[in-house]
Amino acid sequence: MPREPWTPRLGAIAQPDGTCTFRVWAPFVDHIDLHLTAPQERVIPMQxxxxGTHTITADAPPGTTYLYRLGAVExxxxxxxxxxxxxHGPSQVVGRDxxxxxxxxxxxxxxxxxLYELHVGTFTPEGTFDAIITHLDALVELGVTALEIMPVNQFPGARDWGYDGVLPFAVQNSYGGPDGLKRLIDACHARKLAxxxxxxxxxxxxxxxxxxxFGPYFTDAYNTPWGTPLNFDGPGSDEVRAYFIENALMWIDExxxxxLRLDATHAFIDFSARTFLEELAATVHAHADRLGRRVSLIAENDRGDDRLLRPPELGGYGLDAQWSDDLHHVLHTLLTxxxxxxxxxFGLFPQLVKALRLGFVYAGDYSPFRERRHGSFRADLPGRSFVVAAQNHDQVGNRMNGDRLSALVPFEALKLAAGIVLLSPYVPLLFMGEEYGETAPFLxxxxxxDPDLGRAVTQGRRKEFKDHAWEGDAPDPQDEATFLRSRLNHDLRGQSQHRALLDLYTALIRLRKERPALRALDKERAEVIGYERERVIVxxxxxxxxxxxxxAFNLGEGEVSLALPVPVGTWREALHSADARWMGPGYTPAAWTATDPAALTLPPQSFAVFVREG
Incomplete structure (x- = not known):
């Protein structure tokens, strides 16, 4: 029996007969006129x-543009x-076909x-959804299984990370609009890319x-680094929640x-008995079940709060995973x-051992940076609960000069970082261009x-970096050259070390897919041993x-030899980062039948992988 189609409640809802139902929740406004601006201009009072919901159905086929007239403003x-x-301009009716x-x-x-995280505007010279499609086959060849696309809702102008959007249902016009995004997603699914x-x-x-x-979408009861927060727990918050939950359902259904990757969930201020995040997770998962599809909710959260990941019956919010910044931070500090x-x-060797063993570092431990205890993670969270990365848009782009890891560490260390992330028992994320050592910054x-706003952003950015003791002048975010410098150079993929790094990433991902021991994100069947003096992790x-x-990973700057406690069996080398095929310095091959601890020599900043035969 076919399911009932999902019908949006808000916005311009195109009807099969060529009419359109316009609906907006605006309790602050006594009267709204619908101003159809093209192709035929009309002004129609709404009911x-x-x-406080204003509604009208009018002859307005897809392509019709309109504004809401609120007294003297539109x-x-x-x-x-x-x-x-x-x-600032008119909205447009969009058909659902x-x-x-x-x-x-x-x-x-x-x-x-x-995961492969990308920014639409800088991934290609064209900066569009359609232009990304031409690169999908290369991403499939690399082995990634899912694109993670930075925000695409409408923002001012044509250049932005997407986190300054103001119309969460509208797909950015300069990227290709809603049909462009649908073409990209359809092309991804044709290649089995989520x-x-x-x-x-x-x-x-x-x-x-x-x-x-329009209404009480914001609250003055609290404050955040981004200003007045959204109203998720005050008067009128039921409709505010419904607005954002409908947005989530739109992305999934239409x-x-x-x-969905939920940005900065630590910035939600919500003292409800049942929080917005809980309601969102329950509604999205129920809708996915009705569709017969898998839909994951992945949080960004700075609190290290395991309630996000626990099921509701255990007092949690029911989200599926979250970014694990801890692993990134300790890996970054040890390498740089x-x-x-x-x-x-961060920066202590045992912290990396803990991050690989558990998925996090801080779980109620004292944080020198915060000057208090931080985190509440528990060891029983499964590996699939954590998304790990050596680079992402935040950690690269929030540096003054947008330095990628390729500009900060030697080539061998880039390979080492790839091995740690892709061989870990967690969900790996690559940041666009990382796989071949992209040299362009991400600024x-x-x-x-608004010129005054633009100047304020530029001055604020420069002050922020001076306060953190960064030397030099920060690039001007408003300057188009800053954006153009951030575009990828895909031609690097076939050149020298870039090609070798790409081949290594491809081999690591292939190994991860082929070996059951790597495919299953099972921390209970993962042992992590740290040799602090030698700077080696097994x-x-x-x-x-x-x-x-x-x-075995050597994070040190010198060659090390050690005896590995290897389980019984015949072991062969499957991959070594120092191999000449990855433009490495060379190494002494090893293979053994384990009865006693096996001898292994590792060059500086290298790793080796062994698989059990039979």
């Missing part, structure tokens, strides 16, 4: 319900699906997920933010996305030697139309079917 639809001009080809697609599990979309439910950007004129800012909390860029992973693997 107001007792709860504003775009808060649930606009498309802004053909800007965040699209020729999808993914009827058999049901998504992938987190155990199968290898799509995770980054969404921002914790704040709105400063330009074009008209939502506060756009067929396979997951940096200890400024939040990196003060912070904006394109605000990772032993095994599977119930007998498959087993040992990886």
């Amino acid at each position: 107001r319900d007792v709860d 504003r775009p639809d808060p649930a606009s699906r498309f802004q053909p001009g800007s965040v 699209f020729d999808w080809h993914d009827a058999g697609w049901t998504g992938i599990s987190l155990d199968e997920t290898i 799509v995770v979309l980054d969404v921002v439910y914790n704040h709105f950007g400063p330009e074009g933010n008209y939502l506060r004129e 756009f067929h996305v396979d997951g 030697g940096e200890h400024v800012g939040y990196y003060r909390d 912070y860029f904006t394109s605000y139309g 990772l032993h992973r095994w599977h119930a079917d007998g498959d087993a693997l040992i990886a």
Whole structure:
């Protein structure tokens, strides 16, 4: 029996007969006129319900542009699906018809997920969804199984990270609009690539933010680093929650996305008995079940709070996974030697052992940076609960000069970082271009139309870096050159060390997919041993079917020899980062039948992987 189609409640809802139902929740406004601006200009009064919802059905086929007239001002639809001009201009009616080809697609599990994070505007010279499609086959060849796309909702101008959006339902016009995004997702599914979309439910950007004129979407009861927070627990918050939950359902139902990455969930201020995050997770998972699909909710959270990941019956919020910044931070500090800012909390060798063993470092431990205890993670959280990375948009882009790891560490250390992330019992994430050692920075860029706001952003960015003792002048986010410097150079993929690094990433991902011991994100079948004096970590992973693997990582700057406690069996080398095929310095091959501890010599900043035969 076919399921009932999901019908949106807010925005311009196109009807099969060519009419359109316009609906907006605006309790702050006594009367709203619908101003149809093209192709035929008309002004039509809307009807107001007792709860402040304004509704009208009019002849307005897809392509019709419109504004809401609130007394003396006209504003775009808060649930606009498309802004053909800007965040200030008319919204456009969008039809729901699209020729999808993914009827058999049901998504992938987190155990199968290898994420590839990208920014649409800088991934290609064109900066569009359609241009990404031409690179999908290369990503499939690399072995990634899911794209994680930075926010695509409408922001001011044509250059932005996407976290300053103000119209969460509208797909950025300069990227290709809603149909462009659907074409990209359909093309991904044709190649068995899942799509995770980054969404921002914790704040709105400063330009074009008209939502506060419609209703109590914001609250003055609290404050955040981004200003007045959204109202998830005060008067009128039921409708505010419904607005964002409908947004999540739209991405899943209308756009067929396979997951949502929830930006900065630590910035949600919500003292409800049942929080917005709990309601969102329950609603999204129930809808995915009705669709017969897997949909994952992945949080970014700075608190180290395991309640996010626990099921509701155990007092949790029911999210599926979260970014594990702890592993990134300790790996970064050990490879670069940096200890400024939040990196003060990291840099100890045993912390990397703990991060690989548990998925986190801080679980109620004292944080020097925060000057208090931090985190509440427990050891029983499964490996699929954590997304780990050596690089991502935050950790690269929030550096003053947008330095990628390729600009900070030697080539051998890049390979070492890849091995630690991709052989870990967690969900790995690669940041666009990482796989071939992209040299372009990823800088912070904006394109605000308000000159005063643009100057304030530039000055604020420069002050922030001076306060953190960064030397030199920060690039101007408003300067188009800052954006252009951040574009990838895909031609590097075939050149010298870049090609060798790409081949290594490909081999590591292939190994991860082929070996049951690596595919299963099972911390209970993963042993991590740290040799602090030698700066070596040994990772032993095994599977119930007998498959087993040992990886040894030398984080030191000198060659080391040590005896490995190897389980009984015949072991052969599957991969060595110092191999000449990866443009390494060379090494002494090793293979053994384990009865006594096996001797292994590792060159500086290298790793070796051994698999058990039979």
